[in-house]
Amino acid sequence: MNRFEPRIEVAVARVRADVARLHKLLVRGGLSTWTSGVVSGRVPGADLFVIKPSGLDHSELAPDNMVLVDLDGQVVEGTPGAELLPSRGAAIHAALYRHSPEIGGIVHTHSPYATAFALRGEAVPVLSTTVADEFGGPVPVVPYSTPDADLAADVAATLDAQPSRAVLLERHGAYTVGARARDAVRAAVLLEDAARAVQLARAGGADIPSLDAHDVEAIRARRLSADAARRDAERVAELATAGSYPTSRPGNTRPGGETGSWTTPDSNGSTPDNDVRTRTQ
Numbered sequence: 262m263n264r265f266e267p268r269i270e271v272a273v274a275r276v277r278a279d280v281a282r283l284h285k286l287l288v289r290g291g292l293s294t295w296t297s298g299v300v301s302g303r304v305p306g307a308d309l310f311v312i313k314p315s316g317l318d319h320s321e322l323a324p325d326n327m328v329l330v331d332l333d334g335q336v337v338e339g340t341p342g343a344e345l346l347p348s349r350g351a352a353i354h355a356a357l358y359r360h361s362p363e364i365g366g367i368v369h370t371h372s373p374y375a376t377a378f379a380l381r382g383e384a385v386p387v388l389s390t391t392v393a394d395e396f397g398g399p400v401p402v403v404p405y406s407t408p409d410a411d412l413a414a415d416v417a418a419t420l421d422a423q424p425s426r427a428v429l430l431e432r433h434g435a436y437t438v439g440a441r442a443r444d445a446v447r448a449a450v451l452l453e454d455a456a457r458a459v460q461l462a463r464a465g466g467a468d469i470p471s472l473d474a475h476d477v478e479a480i481r482a483r484r485l486s487a488d489a490a491r492r493d494a495e496r497v498a499e500l501a502t503a504g505s506y507p508t509s510r511p512g513n514t515r516p517g518g519e520t521g522s523w524t525t526p527d528s529n530g531s532t533p534d535n536d537v538r539t540r541t542q
């Protein structure tokens with residue numbers, strides 16, 4: 262029996278498939294060892310997200326053993342995967358989704374090069390145009406604090422204070438966020454790539470200064486503008502496919518007027534009323 266109205270059931274099924282598949286990209290990119298490497302994705306139109314189960318080998322992950330969780334961090338009983346425990350980070354993921362409606366996907370890894378920076382308590386610097394383009398500045402470190410501290414609040418505050426969609430956790434690893442789970446995975450992969458490149462350049466004896474701040478800003482601005490144009494084009498294509506928008510002029514199609522570095526979850530083809538709480542009582 263379905264627990265939700267049909268459009269939410271469809272959205273849940275889509276996010277389950279996405280989140281299960283995206284874990285394979287973490288493994289392929291060398292960002293995951295044992296059961297580490299956790300992806301979650303918000304369900305557009307509902308106060309729900311999908312996350313991997315705790316302790317299961319990545320090779321066993323599939324849409325039907327992903328765990329559906331509400332934004333209070335509670336497993337939605339009676340749904341596939343509900344018999345499993347969600348990943349240990351589920352409460353942090355829930356808090357980040359509550360914190361910002363712009364966050365539609367989250368990744369947590371212990372990927373080796375990013376974690377090496379985290380262990381040193383050192384931000385990943387902007388040595389390359391790629392880091393300027395992707396992160397808009399250095400990838401900052403959330404300072405280590407006691408195990409009882411509110412890590413989600415610290416991650417949220419660090420994300421809010423600067424443009425990067427990635428943060429390092431001192432003594433632990435990294436969190437990345439994005440408009441969709443796929444965007445957060447992309448950020449995690451590119452963070453690891455950036456950390457490795459810096460490490461290799463330094464190992465070769467180079468002492469490379471950070472890019473000039475104005476250049477970083479210009480590169481980032483160009484990227485945000487390209488992202489906005491791409492989203493417009495996607496929106497036009499979606500509306501044209503649905504037969505509800507007759508023009509091909511991208512500039513006319515942004516009802517949400519999104520700005521900043523992330524798209525909002527509902528700018529990805531899902532329904533816009535994502536404040537509606539849909540879990541059946």
Ligand SMILES: O=C(CO)[C@@H](O)[C@H](O)COP(=O)(O)O
Nearest residue numbers: 296297298315316348349350
């Ligand atoms: O960061 C941690 C533990 O330090 C966890 O996120 C693990 O990396 C994955 O745990 P499970 O998903 O198996 O619970």
